Amino acid sequence: MPVFYGKDIPSRLMLGTAQYPSPAILAEAFRQSGAGIATVSLRREAGGERAGQAFWSLIEELGVAVLPNTAGCHSAREAVTTARMARELFETNWIKLEVIGHADTLQPDPFGLLEAAAQLCAEGFEVFPYCTEDLVLCERLVEAGCKVLMPWGAPIGTGLGLNNIYGLRSLRAHFPDIPLVVDAGLGLPSQAARAMELGYDAVLLNTAVARAGDPVAMARGFARAVEAGALAAKADPMDPRDMAAPSTPVLGKAFL
Numbered sequence: 067m068p069v070f071y072g073k074d075i076p077s078r079l080m081l082g083t084a085q086y087p088s089p090a091i092l093a094e095a096f097r098q099s100g101a102g103i104a105t106v107s108l109r110r111e112a113g114g115e116r117a118g119q120a121f122w123s124l125i126e127e128l129g130v131a132v133l134p135n136t137a138g139c140h141s142a143r144e145a146v147t148t149a150r151m152a153r154e155l156f157e158t159n160w161i162k163l164e165v166i167g168h169a170d171t172l173q174p175d176p177f178g179l180l181e182a183a184a185q186l187c188a189e190g191f192e193v194f195p196y197c198t199e200d201l202v203l204c205e206r207l208v209e210a211g212c213k214v215l216m217p218w219g220a221p222i223g224t225g226l227g228l229n230n231i232y233g234l235r236s237l238r239a240h241f242p243d244i245p246l247v248v249d250a251g252l253g254l255p256s257q258a259a260r261a262m263e264l265g266y267d268a269v270l271l272n273t274a275v276a277r278a279g280d281p282v283a284m285a286r287g288f289a290r291a292v293e294a295g296a297l298a299a300k301a302d303p304m305d306p307r308d309m310a311a312p313s314t315p316v317l318g319k320a321f322l
């Protein structure tokens with residue numbers, strides 16, 4: 067199971083907390099998923115005192131680790147300020163750092179992300195950067211002090227899955243000792259299983275569960291998928307090959 071900044075996490079599934087049809091469905095989806103971490107947007111929590119308090123109580127009852135995020139921030143300055151507020155409000159040094167650089171794709175802004183990550187690491191934050199699979203960016207983030215990397219699978223909310231398997235595989239090979247989490251863009255459990263088969267430590271998702279017709283069932287599906295993928299990764303999978311190879315011995319056939 068993953069270890070993030072020295073903390074053991076009991077599950078490879080991390081879930082967002084937005085867009086659920088109701089708080090009760092959110093709670094049940096979390097329970098059924100076994101997710102160990104909930105990511106929470108500061109803007110939602112601070113949006114209204116009463117709604118915020120009820121939401122906070124619900125998250126506390128789930129007994130999961132809270133990962134505040136800077137969702138919706140479009141500059142390093144905005145993200146750093148949001149992270150500082152989140153630290154006070156949630157009493158944690160953890161921050162999922164999002165600095166969005168592109169309106170259509172919600173692609174992370176690599177320059178703003180690195181600037182904000184360096185600043186926050188220097189201030190003692192434990193940063194989970196939402197990044198692209200760019201190797202150079204990821205190297206810089208690690209040099210800045212990030213001990214976890216969270217490359218996107220596909221743009222947030224698209225459900226497209228793993229858009230760049232090659233890039234994600236390269237990242238795993240380059241950073242064998244850094245926990246890697248595929249964050250965003252997953253639509254189906256099979257895509258989460260694929261991320262695990264690539265040797266990733268965890269996946270973070272929101273829309274695929276929250277917007278499913280049956281979020282609770284989908285949460286269960288993702289839970290099983292990450293377990294299956296992680297088991298497969300540990301089981302030394304066979305190498306794919308181009309030529310057929312009979313799996314049933316020919317010895318004993320009537321006609322050879």
Ligand SMILES: CC(=O)[C@@H](O)[C@H](O)COP(=O)(O)O
Nearest residue numbers: 082222223250251271272273
């Ligand atoms: C909740 C959160 O942090 C999102 O920004 C995250 O990246 C999930 O993306 P999906 O909704 O595509 O799963």
